Amino acid sequence: MAPLRISFLIRSVYDLLPSNANLVRWGKKDDPTCPLCQGRQTTEHVLSSCKVALSQGRYTWRHNRVLQELASVISTAKGEIHPSSTSSTVFTTEGGVKMARRVDPNKHP
Ligand SMILES: [Zn+2]
16 A cells, blocks of 8 residues: 555544644644534544535545546456546645546556
8 A cells, every 4th residue: 555545544543634623623723614514624524424525425426436446456457458547537626626637546646
């Protein structure tokens, strides 16, 4: 597993990701509010319990992207070419600006 993925995994388990609640706790921000639903934005909230993200299908999209990456890695390992290996991922910044980036399933961003 790529080092950044391991780091994300460990920081998510120990609630050390920069959620708004943690940024307030660390004195980096004054407001722990989720910009989507106005609830308290904890790590758990971001990863699995924001009602607005759920209603917009964001968790389903993330779930499907993980499955696409797994399928691509498996296809590559089998010597096949998977359609998603040539696709790009569109990321949306907090301000709503969309940025496309090619995804190489064998490399971490
Ligand atoms: Zn929320």
